[in-house]
Amino acid sequence: MTFFNTEITWFLDVYILLILGYAILIMSSYLILAYLSTKELRKYLKRNSFVDYDVLLTSEFAPKLSLIAPAYNEGLTIEENVKSLLSLNYNNYQVIVVNDGSKDNSMEILTKTYDLVLTDLEFHPKIETKKIRGIYTSRNAAFKKLIVVDKENGGKADALNVGLNIAQNPYVVCIDVDCILDKDSLLKLAKPFLESYGKRIIATGGVVRIANQCVIKNGRLVEVNVPDVMLSRIQVLEYLRAFLLGRMAWGKLDGLLLISGAFGAFDKEIAILSGGYSTKTVGEDMELIVRMRRYMLDNKLSYSVSYIPDPLCWTEAPEDFKIFKKQRSRWMRGTIETLSIHRRMFLNPKYKLLGMLSVPYWTLFEFLAPAIEFIGLVITAVFILFGLLNWHFFFLLLLFVYTFAVLFSVIALYSEEKTYHKYPKQADFFKLLMAAFIEPFYFHPLTVYAALIGYKEKMMGTKGWGEMTRKGFTKK
Amino acid sequence: MIEFWELYKNGQWEVPFLTFSIYLFVAASLILYLIIVASRNGKIKKERLTKEYSVVIDKIMSDVVFEEIPFTEVKKDKNFLVLFDTSFFREVLTDSLINLHKNYEGVYAQKLEQFYKDSGLIKDSFKKLKSLKWEVKCKGITELSEFNIKEAFDQIIVYSKARKKTLKIVAINAAIKLEGTESIKYLVEHSDPIDDWMQLNIIGAFKKHDIGDTEGIEHLLESQNMTVVTLGLKLIKELKLSQKVPHVAQLAAQTTNTIIKYEAQSILQTLTA
Numbered sequence: 001m002t003f004f005n006t007e008i009t010w011f012l013d014v015y016i017l018l019i020l021g022y023a024i025l026i027m028s029s030y031l032i033l034a035y036l037s038t039k040e041l042r043k044y045l046k047r048n049s050f051v052d053y054d055v056l057l058t059s060e061f062a063p064k065l066s067l068i069a070p071a072y073n074e075g076l077t078i079e080e081n082v083k084s085l086l087s088l089n090y091n092n093y094q095v096i097v098v099n100d101g102s103k104d105n106s107m108e109i110l111t112k113t114y115d116l117v118l119t120d121l122e123f124h125p126k127i128e129t130k131k132i133r134g135i136y137t138s139r140n141a142a143f144k145k146l147i148v149v150d151k152e153n154g155g156k157a158d159a160l161n162v163g164l165n166i167a168q169n170p171y172v173v174c175i176d177v178d179c180i181l182d183k184d185s186l187l188k189l190a191k192p193f194l195e196s197y198g199k200r201i202i203a204t205g206g207v208v209r210i211a212n213q214c215v216i217k218n219g220r221l222v223e224v225n226v227p228d229v230m231l232s233r234i235q236v237l238e239y240l241r242a243f244l245l246g247r248m249a250w251g252k253l254d255g256l257l258l259i260s261g262a263f264g265a266f267d268k269e270i271a272i273l274s275g276g277y278s279t280k281t282v283g284e285d286m287e288l289i290v291r292m293r294r295y296m297l298d299n300k301l302s303y304s305v306s307y308i309p310d311p312l313c314w315t316e317a318p319e320d321f322k323i324f325k326k327q328r329s330r331w332m333r334g335t336i337e338t339l340s341i342h343r344r345m346f347l348n349p350k351y352k353l354l355g356m357l358s359v360p361y362w363t364l365f366e367f368l369a370p371a372i373e374f375i376g377l378v379i380t381a382v383f384i385l386f387g388l389l390n391w392h393f394f395f396l397l398l399l400f401v402y403t404f405a406v407l408f409s410v411i412a413l414y415s416e417e418k419t420y421h422k423y424p425k426q427a428d429f430f431k432l433l434m435a436a437f438i439e440p441f442y443f444h445p446l447t448v449y450a451a452l453i454g455y456k457e458k459m460m461g462t463k464g465w466g467e468m469t470r471k472g473f474t475k476k
Numbered sequence: 477m478i479e480f481w482e483l484y485k486n487g488q489w490e491v492p493f494l495t496f497s498i499y500l501f502v503a504a505s506l507i508l509y510l511i512i513v514a515s516r517n518g519k520i521k522k523e524r525l526t527k528e529y530s531v532v533i534d535k536i537m538s539d540v541v542f543e544e545i546p547f548t549e550v551k552k553d554k555n556f557l558v559l560f561d562t563s564f565f566r567e568v569l570t571d572s573l574i575n576l577h578k579n580y581e582g583v584y585a586q587k588l589e590q591f592y593k594d595s596g597l598i599k600d601s602f603k604k605l606k607s608l609k610w611e612v613k614c615k616g617i618t619e620l621s622e623f624n625i626k627e628a629f630d631q632i633i634v635y636s637k638a639r640k641k642t643l644k645i646v647a648i649n650a651a652i653k654l655e656g657t658e659s660i661k662y663l664v665e666h667s668d669p670i671d672d673w674m675q676l677n678i679i680g681a682f683k684k685h686d687i688g689d690t691e692g693i694e695h696l697l698e699s700q701n702m703t704v705v706t707l708g709l710k711l712i713k714e715l716k717l718s719q720k721v722p723h724v725a726q727l728a729a730q731t732t733n734t735i736i737k738y739e740a741q742s743i744l745q746t747l748t749a
Contacts, residue, residue, distance in 0.1 A: 016490060020490065020493075046611045046642075047642045049611070050611070050614045050618070050642050050645075050646050051642075052649075052677070052680065054680065054684075055676045055677050055679070055680030056676065058680065058683060059676050059679060059680065059714065060714070061672070061675070061676055061679070061710060061714075062676070191673060193672075194671065194672035194673040194676060195671055195672070195673045196671065197669040197670075197671040197672075197703070198669070392491075393490070393491065393494075396491060396494045396495065396498070397494060399494075399498050400494045400497055400498055400501075403497075403498050403501035403502055403505070404497075404501050406501070406505055407501045407502075407504055407505045407508075410504075410505045410508045410509060410512075411508060413508075413512060414508045414511060414512050417512045417515050417516065418515065421519070424516075424519075426516070429512075429516070433509075
């Protein structure tokens with residue numbers, strides 16, 4: 001019995017040490033990234049205040065872009081969304097809308113609104129895709145930038161690959177058709193492609209923010225509001241943390257593994273040489289970036305991935321738990337699939353910072369974190385059951401994690417306040433502050449649960465996206 | 477620290493560590509919260525002041541531009557003098573002046589330039605050039621070039637060789653506005669590569685400020701730096717300088733660099749079509 005007690009004490013000690021070690025590691029990494037991000041963000045804003053984007057507007061030497069917007073059952077909003085894509089502040093660009101076998105009337109709406117006719121556009125497909133039913137252009141000169149491709153359903157990645165095959169310009173911008181883009185978003189996204197001499201910029205990505213309850217007029221965001229619904233409100237805070245305090249630092253370190261599928265630009269040649277979007281994963285945005293980077297490193301080519309911290313793209317966040325769960329479990333599946341496809345990169349010095357830091361970080365803190373948390377909960381439950389739990393220590397640990405979570409959200413609010421100040425209304429600020437206090441009890445368990453569902457789906461071999469219904473934005 | 481080390485050695489560090497961390501996180505959150513509140517209040521105050529100042533400034537500018545009232549008259553107003561002593565008012569005034577100057581031409585623009593000199597705002601701009609902060613230098617350069625202060629050229633051109641890229645671009649743009657091609661002549665000897673963004677900015681400055689005299693641009697084609705040659709070719713193409721065709725033809729015939737040769741031939745085709 002004494003031996004048994006010694007064993008338990010030893011196990012408890014090790015367990016506490018492991019938990020604390022993991023918590024300290026994750027917290028320190030967050031703080032380091034936040035520090036680097038804030039520093040870099042300030043530098044960027046200083047630099048940016050002297051940038052004249054008009055030179056890109058007026059020059060024929062501005063990078064030529066092809067916007068690829070895959071659409072599946074977007075009939076409700078497609079007319080206005082395409083209109084807003086056609087009216088962006090940029091000259092050298094074309095818009096390719098890929099109708100991915102929608103079951104609704106998307107194609108009819110597009111044909112009628114934009115006066116589309118079948119065309120014999122010549123292109124040489126480099127990536128295999130599902131069958132294309134037809135390529136359409138407009139008879140109306142006002143829409144000469146628009147190409148609509150009607151194809152059989154093959155998923156988002158397949159639709160994006162069709163766009164890559166058809167795009168006539170050297171850079172492609174992949175977007176979600178239902179996103180609201182800032183009018184100058186293309187100017188900002190294109191600039192990095194011109195900036196690096198000797199190093200090839202293979203991709204640039206911008207910040208995505210939540211548009212729920214914001215006011216949209218003629219496809220443009222005219223008023224920023226913080227949502228009343230708690231689930232989407234906390235996602236505003238979550239996106240602030242991710243984009244303002246995380247990705248900027250990874251961008252600075254040139255270790256970004258993800259450019260949001262909602263809005264990112266790619267060097268078409270490298271994207272095609274790397275094989276285009278993978279149709280075998282639901283995390284095709286992350287997987288493409290990792291594969292493009294891997295291609296450059298394998299071929300010893302000098303490259304970089306650039307990150308623009310300006311809020312360029314606004315998207316609708318899920319407002320009910322069912323849809324939120326689907327989205328987050330899919331994200332987790334995407335992460336698992338990408339890390340599994342590129343497992344050779346893990347701690348592989350050949351892949352430099354990517355292999356030694358980015359991939360291990362994602363594995364430890366993005367992929368494994370929910371599992372570690374779940375195991376912790378189970379062990380705690382067992383301790384309670386056997387009367388082994390030191391309640392004082394337990395509450396102290398809980399408070400430690402909770403106060404850090406609140407602090408990190410407040411840092412995000414501070415960073416937002418000192419940089420973009422997109423939520424100037426006092427009420428909005430207090431709504432976000434309140435969300436920071438509620439999040440650890442309400443939102444965080446939901447994300448862990450959704451991630452666990454993601455693990456389960458991956459183990460069961462679930463494929464595909466599942467339906468993601470959207471409410472649509474408030475329009476003026 | 478020693479106490480903590482003792483606790484660590486005794487294996488009793490966890491509870492004090494957690495307690496200390498919790499206090500630290502709470503205190504840090506509270507401090508950040510107070511900073512955010514202060515910053516928001518500061519912004520509100522600044523916004524209010526800007527609105528108030530704008531009313532005063534609009535009246536003064538209207539008098540200066542349309543009623544031909546000189547600064548010597550304006551400064552007789554004691555309220556104005558009090559405001560003029562505050563740096564924020566001068567900042568708002570300079571910004572308003574720049575915005576107006578961008579929208580006016582001819583006599584009206586000259587009156588604004590005169591006001592800028594007479595009021596002493598020009599001295600503020602020159603002072604900014606001496607700042608240790610590159611962003612303040614950029615601001616000074618932008619102001620001086622906006623009001624066509626040619627005397628500033630010698631100081632500004634120095635910064636076109638700065639290591640900080642943004643400062644370099646702002647200085648070259650300003651120098652091009654003030655002295656045209658004179659400001660890019662030094663690029664012939666430039667050894668560092670000039671990236672596409674900087675090239676676009678230089679071309680943009682020529683177009684924006686409508687620089688008519690393009691004498692000397694052809695010298696860029698003689699540079700040993702291929703990015704400078706590319707810039708020269710792009711300038712000739714964008715500004716449609718058909719008088720430079722012989723220089724482009726010579727480059728196309730002599731260069732061993734295939735990319736430059738192709739670019740030169742393409743421009744020859746465009747300009748002679």
